[in-house]
Amino acid sequence: MLQVSVLREHPDAVLAGLAKKHYKTAEADVQAVLALDQRRKDLQTAHDTAQAEANELARQIGALMKSGDKAGAETLKARTAELKQHTKQHADELSQVEIALQQALYKLPNLPHTSVPEGRTAQDNEVVREVGARPELPASAQPHWELIKKLDIIDFELGNKITGAGFPVYKNQGARLQRALINFFLDEARAAGYDEIQPPILVNEASGYGTGQLPDKDGQMYHDAQDNLYLIPTAEVPITNLYRDEIIQPEKLPIRNAGYTPCFRREAGSWGADVRGLNRLHQFDKVEIVQIAHPDHSYAQLEEMLAHIEGLLQKLELPYRVLRLCGGDMSFTSALTYDLEVWSAAQGRWLEVSSASNFESYQANRLKLRYRTENGKTQLLHTLNGSALALPRIVAALLENNQQADGSIRLPQVLHRYCGFEKITA
Structure with a gap:
């Protein structure tokens, strides 16, 4: 605010x-x-x-x-x-x-940082850098929605049967890959100095207002009217709200938290080829990193978060690019956002897998999240978060980019010990 x-x-x-x-x-x-x-x-x-x-x-x-x-x-x-x-x-x-x-x-969105480029749509975003070579696939290569059926690792029909469209069932090596990625992301976050949090996945209205999902994203959140609780769209909401109405001692800054949660988004009106398979879901898994920072240091912390996310993609051996979002493509609450996209070889396009944002004092003002200065006065802190990482499109890129001529999927070495296998096979 x-x-x-x-x-x-x-x-x-x-x-x-x-x-x-x-x-x-x-x-x-x-x-x-x-x-x-x-x-x-x-x-x-x-x-x-x-x-x-x-x-x-x-x-x-x-x-x-x-x-x-x-x-x-x-x-x-x-x-x-x-x-x-x-x-x-x-x-x-x-x-x-x-x-x-x-x-x-x-009703008023956050103001953009001076470095935010002009523009209205995603086509106007600034490419900061592109890292990694795009793979060359065998002639038999297929998009992930075909691969998952052949490998029997994710089942959309079963998910539709028990819940509805956009709620897949992960099976066999697919379920183990999900668990492996979550543990890998959490271990990497802990090694980078983030304290692990396991928050509730339902939040009250005050929490939704605190981080800016309400009233802006009211129609995109699943809402339990009887208890007036919301299923979280991201772990950002409960983790940042841990510090609502708090005065933080400066020596404790920055605060770094990481948490895994399922995430729920109605995504009303989404259809077409760009949202096939894992490209867009109503429920998905994500590890989120959150920082509470001194205003003088928040942009340095944002760059630190960005480097952490890039390190994950490099260890997963995925080609990616970093975008600085233009004013028209930014979220309601953000002052500066970097999007990270991985190259999907079988689809021949970039897939967004992470956003890292500095909200400056916008969320902190709603949360009444402050620190006490040397003269005893209180000032608003800055809040930041980033996906590190969201799983669905990571899984899509891993499947598509690493498919072999024999129909198997080669997994990056960093995941071998987490999965207990080196390849996904039918």
Whole structure:
């Protein structure tokens, strides 16, 4: 959530940032926030003035009663009653205005970092680097949705039978590969200094608002109306919310957490060749890394996170590229995002497998996540997260890029000890 002080003091910069994100109603929404902020200040001033007058009258009433001037005291008591009514009205309206201001601020996306390129769509994203050679496949090569049927490792028909489309059943070596990747990613995170967390996969409404999924992604989350709980779209939500309403000691920064969870996304309206097989699911597994950082160091921490994710892809022997997202393709909450995509040889295209983002103080302001400075004041921290990694498209690329002429799938060496086998065979 943007800070009101930033909108108040730098409205032109805010409008320019929102324009880079192609936020259509920026001017009207910013003016609405500023009007509510001014009304809040006016009400607070009126409330405080009336309260101060009432306190002064109370002192005078006491003096008049002591001197025996009951008539004068009664006159002041009548005025005090009027003031109490005014302060109650002010307090009631102030409460309503503060709620309206909060809701107005929730509508505004985060401002992009100055390094974010201009652009509207994914075609405008900046390629930072491309790493690794694209494999040459045998003539018999197939896309992963054909391979998984032949190898009997993932079954979409069974998933559709017991749940619905987008909920695959992993079987045999497919299930073991899933478990192997999760353990590999968690072990690598722990070696990089991340503390492992196993969080709940259902969160309350306050957690959804805390990290910005609500109200922006309300329709994309699975919701249990009876208990008003949401299935998480990513472990970012529960892990970051561990620190909601906390004041962190500076010497404990940065905080590094990693967690594996299943993730749930409705992905309403998704169809076509680009979402076949494992390319887009309603339920999938992911290891997430999260950092809480001092504002002065958060962009250095983002580069550290990016290097960690790249290291995973290099150990998996997958060709990949790093993109810096343009303003129009960024998430609602992000200030700067790097996407990492792996090359899918059988599909002949890039598949996104990770996003690493710095949210600066946007989430921290919603979470009231702060640190105490040397002079005793509190300041907002910065939050960051990254997929390290999401499994479905990693599995798709491993299957497609490593298929052999005999129909088997060669696995990268780093996974051999985790899987207990070196090849996937029919």
